[in-house]
Amino acid sequence: MAPEPVNVKEFQELARQVLPKMYYDYYAGGAEDQNTLKENVEAFQRIKLRPRVLIDVSRIDMSTSVLGYKISAPIMIAPTAYHQLAHPEGEVATARAAAASDTIMVLSYMSNCTVEEVASSCNAVRFYQLYVNKRRDVSAQLVQRAERNGFKAIVLTVDAPRLGRREADIRNKMVAPELKNFEGLMSTEVDIDDGSKLEAFARKTFDDSLCWEDLKWLRSVTNLPILIKGVLTHEDARKAVEAGVHGIVVSNHGARQLDHTPATISVLEEVVQAVGGKVPVIFDGGVRRGTDVFKALALGAQAVLVGRPVIYGLAAMGQNGVKSVIEMLKNELELTMALSGCPSLKHITRSHVAQAVGGKVPVLFDGGVRPGTDVFKALALGAQALLLKTADWEAIFYALAAMGQNGVKSVIEMLKNALELNMALSGCPSLKHITRSHVMTEHDRFHSTL
Numbered sequence: 384m385a386p387e388p389v390n391v392k393e394f395q396e397l398a399r400q401v402l403p404k405m406y407y408d409y410y411a412g413g414a415e416d417q418n419t420l421k422e423n424v425e426a427f428q429r430i431k432l433r434p435r436v437l438i439d440v441s442r443i444d445m446s447t448s449v450l451g452y453k454i455s456a457p458i459m460i461a462p463t464a465y466h467q468l469a470h471p472e473g474e475v476a477t478a479r480a481a482a483a484s485d486t487i488m489v490l491s492y493m494s495n496c497t498v499e500e501v502a503s504s505c506n507a508v509r510f511y512q513l514y515v516n517k518r519r520d521v522s523a524q525l526v527q528r529a530e531r532n533g534f535k536a537i538v539l540t541v542d543a544p545r546l547g548r549r550e551a552d553i554r555n556k557m558v559a560p561e562l563k564n565f566e567g568l569m570s571t572e573v574d575i576d577d578g579s580k581l582e583a584f585a586r587k588t589f590d591d592s593l594c595w596e597d598l599k600w601l602r603s604v605t606n607l608p609i610l611i612k613g614v615l616t617h618e619d620a621r622k623a624v625e626a627g628v629h630g631i632v633v634s635n636h637g638a639r640q641l642d643h644t645p646a647t648i649s650v651l652e653e654v655v656q657a658v659g660g661k662v663p664v665i666f667d668g669g670v671r672r673g674t675d676v677f678k679a680l681a682l683g684a685q686a687v688l689v690g691r692p693v694i695y696g697l698a699a700m701g702q703n704g705v706k707s708v709i710e711m712l713k714n715e716l717e718l719t720m721a722l723s724g725c726p727s728l729k730h731i732t733r734s735h736v737a738q739a740v741g742g743k744v745p746v747l748f749d750g751g752v753r754p755g756t757d758v759f760k761a762l763a764l765g766a767q768a769l770l771l772k773t774a775d776w777e778a779i780f781y782a783l784a785a786m787g788q789n790g791v792k793s794v795i796e797m798l799k800n801a802l803e804l805n806m807a808l809s810g811c812p813s814l815k816h817i818t819r820s821h822v823m824t825e826h827d828r829f830h831s832t833l
Contacts, residue, residue, distance in 0.1 A: 388699075391671050391692045391711050397699035398469070405555040406468045409581075410694050413638035414547035419646065420638035423669030426646035430678045431737050435724030443717050444727040449663060449686050450536055450608055450629065452508045455485035456713045457728060458676060460705075461637075461667055461688035462512035462538060462612075464493030465560050469698035475504040477697055480705035482507035484713070489538050489688065492525070497563045502532035510536040512612070514543060515590045515597065521568050523604040528564075530607050537605060538632065539598075542613030544591035547640035552579035559584040598626045612667065613640075615650050617657035624661050631658060634667035637690055648679060652733075655683030673715020680728060681736040738819070758798060759805040762814060763822040 413420030445456040467473035481488035482505040511529035573583040608629035647668035666684035696704030
C-alpha cells in the first residue's frame with residue numbers, strides 16, 4: 384500500500400497510477416513544447432522569502448473575503464474540466480470538498496455534472512466559469528441557470544478564442560466526454576477520425592470573435608459580478624478595469640494555450656500595479672506549496688486558484704483527496720506566515736519577497752558595451768561577465784590596428800577603470816555588492832508612474 388502523501392506534489396504520482404494514460408496526459412499536459420508549463424512552477428523558486436523575526440505569531444488568521452464572500456484562507460478551486468474522468472462523483476465531490484474546506488469553487492463550463500447537481504450537493508459559495516459560445520443564446524441560458532441556482536459570480540475565460548495545441552491530446556485522440564449542461568441546448572458530438580475531439584469541439588463552439596465590447600452583452604444577461612480570467616499584461620488589466628469588470632484572474636490557462644507566455648507569477652505584480660486596487664486580482668498558475676501562496680499574496684494577489692493538484696487529489700482519493708490538497712496548502716501557508724512574522728494576511732507585504740538571481744548557470748552578456756557604465760548595468764541586471772564582440776568588435780579592431788596588442792589591452796583596461804569608478808561612485812566595493820536595485824530600466828520607470 385502506497386504511503387499517504389505528505390505534500391501536494393505527491394498526489395500527482397498517485398493520480399498517474401490510477402488514471403488511464405489519455406486522461407492523465409489531458410490533465411497534466413500543456414501546449415506545444417510545454418515551456419510555460421515548466422516555468423509556471425519553476426518561476427516560484429526564483430522568488431525568495433524575507434522573513435521577519437520577534438513578532439507574536441501565536442495566533443495566525445488566514446481568513447479573507449473575495450467579492451465580499453468570506454473564506455477560511457486565500458486558496459480557491461480553479462475551474463478545470465471533466466472531473467468525472469478523474470472520479471465517478473466528478474464535480475459534486477469537488478464541490479463538497481470545497482464546502483468542507485470553507486472555500487470557493489469555480490465550476491467549469493466543461494463540467495460533467497450539471498449546474499443544478501453541483502448546486503444541490505452542498506451549501507457553499509460557488510462561481511461559474513464561462514466560455515462564450517458561438518450561439519450566444521446557449522451562453523446566456525447557462526449563465527442564467529447558474530444565477531438561478533445560487534452561483535455568486537461569472538468567471539469569463541478570455542484567453543481561448545481557439546484551443547491551444549496540446550500535442551498529447553492530439554496523439555491520444557482525446558475524447559470529448561458528455562457535458563450534461565448542454566442537453567437540450569445543443570449537440571456536443573464531433574465527427575472527426577484523427578486528432579483531439581476536444582479541440583474539435585472547442586473549434587465548433589467557442590466564439591473566436593469575442594472582444595471587449597461583448598462584455599456589455601454579458602452584463603445584459605446577468606446581474607452577477609463578472610471577473611475575467613486570462614490577463615497577463617498591464618495593457619489588458621487596464622482595459623478590463625475600464626470595461627467595468629469586478630475582478631481579474633492573472634492566468635495563462637495552466638500553460639495549456641499559448642506556449643512561451645510568461646509564468647503567471649512573473650507578471651502578477653505588473654497586473655496588480657496597473658489595476659491599482661480598483662478590483663481584486665486573483666492568481667492562477669503553478670501553485671504547489673503554501674510558500675507559493677504566500678509569494679503570490681506578497682506580490683499583490685487577493686487569493687490564488689489551484690487547478691491540477693485538485694484534480695490529482697480527486698483522482699487519488701475522491702472528495703477526501705481534494706480536501707487534503709486544500710488543507711495541506713492551508714497548513715503550509717499558516718506555517719510560512721508564522722515563520723515570516725505575519726500573524727494575518729494584511730501583514731504579508733511586498734517586502735517579504737525578493738527576486739533571486741537565477742544562479743543555475745553563469746550568464747554572460749554580449750552586445751553594445753561602450754563605457755564602463757554599460758558593464759555595471761549588465762552586472763546589475765544579472766550578468767556574471769561580458770563579452771566584447773559583435774557590435775563591440777569595432778573598438779577591438781581599431782585598437783588592434785592602431786596599437787596592436789597594446790591597443791587591445793588599453794581598451795580592456797579603460798573599461799576596467801571606468802567600471803571601478805562606477806562601482807566606487809555607486810557604493811559597491813565588490814561585484815557582489817552590485818544588485819538589481821542599483822539600476823532602473825524603462826520597464827521600472829513605467830511602473831513607478833502607475
